[in-house]
Amino acid sequence: MSAMPLLAHGDLNAIFAWRQDGPISVNGYLADVHALAEQLPAAGYLLNLCHDRYRFAVGFAAGLLRGMTSLQPSSQSPETFRRLLDEYPDLVALCDGATDTQDLPRFEFPNLASTGKTTPSACIPHIPVNQLAAILFTSGSTGLPQAQRKTWGKLAQNGRAEAIALGLDLNPHVLVGTVPVQHSYGFESTFLLALHGGCPFWAGKPFYPQDIAAALAAVPQPRLLVTTPFHLSALLAAGVELPAIDILLSATAPLSTKLAAEAEARTGAPMLEIYGSTESGQLASRRTTDGAAWALLPGVRLEQSGEETVACAGHVEGRVPLSDVIELLPENRFLLHGRHADLINIAGKRTSLAYLNHQLTAVPGVVDGAFFLPDEEGPDGVTRLTAFVVAPGLTARQITATLRERIEAIFLPRPLVLVDTLPRNSTGKLPRNDLQALYIERVGYGRS
């Protein structure tokens, strides 16, 4: 069986990551990986919940060496943990802080004596390309989380393809990410890009604008900021003084041309975007201010039959139907024309109305209920969901408390409106216009 190296660095003394107390070399990283691999308990699946990006990287690779598969759910709710444990009883949660893991088997990230030290002759491990390296989860339209299985060969290829598309293969930048490393975009653009694009990364996950400025200042140029439209607009609005940035990268939700132009004017850096999905991996990139067309990453193909577009080839696992409406252009380029109506994207977190409605109607005492996304305010703002619920005897607060265990906070209805009945039509469907009318009547916020 063929294998691919854990990482593509040619020089073992090259810098692999930057932490608060300075750089760690590729050698130092490999030493930590081997040390952790010896200590990890025997389990088939690793739920790597490390907050620190470097510790995540050590845990992921140590798991690979032990033949473990990394489980990467889209949320950390108690309901998600229960489901994971049901499905993968042979899992262990790797934690580096005060994460509440309910009753999951748990392993604390140990103090590795080797951290920062270098071993003289470490060699780069090779991993079989067909090894199941990770399972990323999406919330499927059936209401059940869908497991997206990723083999090592495809993940490594994704990292390489992104590096080439962004021009980093010849000119590596230091990556500073505001997104979690466990979710697909952060996983690809701060971890796989580090392993197979040769880009060192900042171990922290800066949150406030001032934190982002401090993290950038802590690493040398050239620097690449891996962020989202929401974090980026907060950063620009705060008006903090920013260290030099050489490339800006955004994904998870469409970026407006206005925000892209403002970001470029403020930083002098090109504002690049990545298009992809957890199911397909990363598919395309563009510089937002150059126009609406996307260019496919090397090796990837899109095929269309009727309304449906399928991604395949390159680092895509199998044939993946896409949930966006796409217009193909010559020379491996395409345009995006919105997404199918059931899908919800709030500040880059994705789910479907079907999933949310399933969770809502599963709350004991709820007779009927439906989530509703009001018309969005602006491409870079955050619009919150509303829910209309029929639940005699329950208060909105009680229902919200139960929902909080089942769905992520960002999808919680704001507000949750109790009603006597939902405006279902004769076929049982809820026309959007009727929900919109109900929204204006009961919520409104001064809208006409």
Add this chain to the structure above:
Amino acid sequence: MSQAAIETLLPEVAELIVSALNLDIGPDEIEPDAPLFGDGLGLDSIDVLEIALVISKKYGFQLKSDNEDNVRIFSSLRALTTYIATQRSK
């Protein structure tokens, strides 16, 4: 910073949270010592960034999370108000 000054500032910060987040409750419905996250007001990290932005504009300082105080600062309306009172430059 005196307790009286913090008491005076509480309604102002409550109003700021409600208007920044478009919450469908009145500012006086936020209990000063109830948690802002989880079982209390149910805020999330998107809200925290929104609040941080209006705080920086109104009170003239930037929030940072490089210390362990971050969780404590947002633990309740009173904790947030106290922090603003000690950090504000305008």
